[in-house]
Amino acid sequence: MPAAIRIEQLTKDYAIGFWRKRPYRALDALSLEIETGEVFGFLGPNGAGKTTTLKLLMQLIFPTSGRAEILGRPAGDVPTRRRIGYLPENPHFYDYLTAEELLTYFADLFGYAGEDRRRRVSALLDRVGLGAERRLQLRKFSKGMVQRVGIAQALINDPEVVFLDEPMSGLDPLGRRDVRSLILELRDQGRTIFFSSHILADAEALCSRVGVVAGGRLVAAGRLTEMLAFQVRGWELVVADLAPHVLEAVSRRARRVTPIAHGRYALELAAEEVPEEAIRNLGAAGARLVSLNPIRDTLEDFFVRRVAEADAGARTVARPEVSSARR
Amino acid sequence: MRAVRSVALSVFRESVRDRVPYSLVLFAVLLIASSFLLGQLTAGQDVKIIKDLGLAATAVFGLFIATFIGIGLVSKEVERRSIYALLSKPVSRPQFILGKYAGLVLTLAVNVSVMTLALYAVLAWMTFTESPEFRAAWDAPGMDPALLKAIALVFVELMVVTAVALFFSTFSTPLLSAALTFGLYVVGHFNADLRNFDRIVDSTAAVWLARGAYHLVPDLSAFDVKLQIVHGIPVSAGYMLATAAYGACYIAALLLLSVVIFSRRDFK
Secondary structure, three states: OOEEEEEEEEEEEEEEOOOOOEEEEEEEEEEEEEEOOOEEEEEOOOOOOHHHHHHHHOOOOOOOEEEEEEOOEEOOOOHHHHHEEEEOOOOOOOOOOEHHHHHHHHHHHOOOOHHHHHHHHHHHHHHOOOHHHOOOEHHHOOHHHHHHHHHHHHOOOOOOEEEEEOOOOOOOHHHHHHHHHHHHHHHHOOOEEEEEEOOHHHHHHHOOEEEEEEOOEEEEEEEHHHHHOOOEEEEEEEEEOOOHHHHHHHHHHOOEEEEEOOOEEEEEEEOOOOHHHHHHHHHHOOOEEEEEEEEEOOHHHHHHHHHHHHHHHHHHOOOOOOEOOOO | OHHHHHHHHHHHHHHHHOHHHHHHHHHHHHHHHHHHHHHHHOOOOHHHHHHHHHHHHHHHHHHHHHHHHHHHHHHHHHHOOHHHHHOOOOOOHHHHHHHHHHHHHHHHHHHHHHHHHHHHHHHHHHHHHOOHHHHHOOOOOOOOOOHHHHHHHHHHHHHHHHHHHHHHHOOOOHHHHHHHHHHHHHHHHOHHHHHOHHHOOOOHHHHHHHHHHHHHOOOHHHHOOHHHHHOOOOOOHHHHHHHHHHHHHHHHHHHHHHHHHHHOOOOO
């Protein structure tokens, strides 16, 4: 199956400074391929280059070098826009239009008319929870409501590929849950979703693959299962009925001992320890095992490590011609 | 074509809901109506004063609407980032510019029509209340259809001003765009003086500079036939056509430049 999105060596420099302009690299040779039907999470701290990438894909800005293709056509190709949807970061629309009028306007641009357009607009407003506010002017909308309108307009044309820039931004917990279920629904319908976020829990819940960008550079990309490798970093045992002398002995061996409710203790053992042996010894000493869990890397651990590595790399590698300061 | 039409209708809808053009049109209509009272003070000149004031109000308030909405057409979209979602739809950048322009021209057409109706309503009242002997002394009939010629050229001039405002708004801030548009409007009305600059100044460089500006700046005085019309002096169809064609060429050039600049612009 051909890639839905293909990005090759995409680079963007801005000229900064008022008098003596100097180049400033917002994105540095980004290469990515996103397969059809994938939910791809584009992760990175604020100013890492996520929005720059999305703007390049939408041709809201032009690349300094490199190229990008969406559905086999160059990014910015107007006919291809009939097959894609885009939610910008912190979207803003026209103050004097109602939600219904805005969606009707955008539906009109795709050539929908009459009953089909009316039904489409109505169904989408209901889907994003704005059915009751459809005739309210957008200037009276809260940030979360504007975000919901933004999501609705991105889906007005039943897009094959959906680009969402920080889709959870400004949403309350209920709104975030709704958007998560919407993304999963779109995934189940076979659509490709490329979303940027700095909220890792969203990526863990939704993505089949992620890319981590920091300082304008891609620092990691792959399947979550491969990236995290599910390597065991240690073991967590929760035990009850621990006699004081046993607790003292265990404290010397465990990395950490944390008292928890009902006289129980959480013991953190190193990865090299054999948990079966510890369980046997504790059992012999009269303690009762409540639970045993391996401690693995979370996406957050992975993210923090990679971003820190990228920062350290940027400090040691001098790039005299183009600064890669973060945006 | 559909995209241009959709963008144009959205501009029209938004400007109709914006209170600024409404209040400007209302103010112009009030001014035209009050010219009736002013006319009463000047025996024998009343109908001329009403026509003068009516046409001037149409031109000036049209200018305000064209400039203040025109400068925000593109810059407001970029500043508020509403352009991001719009340009991800099947709308090319040239279609966006043409749609924005067409939308404002449509708004202006409606506003100028309202002002024209108000002017003719006042003139109709004058015509039917004055005695036939008094009317016979007028240079031109009260409800002179030739007024439409002056209004048509005011409208073409407003279309040129809109294109100027749109052009500036593709690359500069609203404040600077407004200043440049008004500046160009004023210079455009004194364009003939630029051609004859050598009669006032000795410096060759200044004369060449003035000549260059003369060719670059639109000759807006060509669109002003208000005085002739008010005094009943005929304006030929040939002049009307040639002036409209001149305006069309200038508008086309400005829109082309706007499209070229806008098509290369990064929306950071």
